[in-house]
Amino acid sequence: MEIINFEPRILAFLCNWCSYAGADLAGVSRLQYPPNIRVIRVMCSGSVSPHHLLHAFQKGADGVLVAGCHIGDCHYLKGNYMTVKRVKFLEGLLKFAGYNPERLRLEWISAAEGIKFAEVVRDFTEKIRSLGPAPSFEAVPGTAATA
Numbered sequence: 001m002e003i004i005n006f007e008p009r010i011l012a013f014l015c016n017w018c019s020y021a022g023a024d025l026a027g028v029s030r031l032q033y034p035p036n037i038r039v040i041r042v043m044c045s046g047s048v049s050p051h052h053l054l055h056a057f058q059k060g061a062d063g064v065l066v067a068g069c070h071i072g073d074c075h076y077l078k079g080n081y082m083t084v085k086r087v088k089f090l091e092g093l094l095k096f097a098g099y100n101p102e103r104l105r106l107e108w109i110s111a112a113e114g115i116k117f118a119e120v121v122r123d124f125t126e127k128i129r130s131l132g133p134a135p136s137f138e139a140v141p142g143t144a145a146t147a
Contacts, residue, residue: 008128010037010121011056012065015045017075018110019067025114033118034125037065044068046079050090053104058137063103063128065120070108080108102127103134 014020020041026033042048045068056064066087074080083106091101105127107120 006129006133008036008062008125008133009060010063010065010125010128011061012037012039012067012121013042013045013048013052014039014109015068015075015079016041016043018069018073019045019107019117021111022067022109022113022117025111026117027114029114031114031118033121036125036128037121044074044076044079046074046076046082048083048086050086050093053087053090054137057099057103057134060134062131062134063105063124065105065107065124067107067109067117067120070110073110099135099137100131102131 012023014023020039023039045066048066053064053066066083068080068083069075071080071084087104087106091104094101094104105120105124109117109120
């Protein structure tokens, strides 16, 4: 794949109560954002484990977005606090393995922030496009599926 024609594949885990509703608002408001994102609706961003995020990269995602309720607004009270810890842990793990941690992004987007959702998707898509295609996860030392 040529970098000039590179279109990033981005997987987004969106909280049902806030971020998914924000994405829905962006859609019904007909806000423009790149079509590079594929959404997985989860009940809470806190339910997304580092394993899910690593699996996304192993299956070829160039970038992974995790979006949840703003801190203090979690429907399940503490889910987004767990999300912060898990994403920070995974960023460190990715960096240790030689994989660019900027390919993983955490955002807080409420149900009323359709504009913010569209902006985040545009910004993240451009960031991933500038980084180029993600290396094969098997090519990153210590991250092979059998390791």
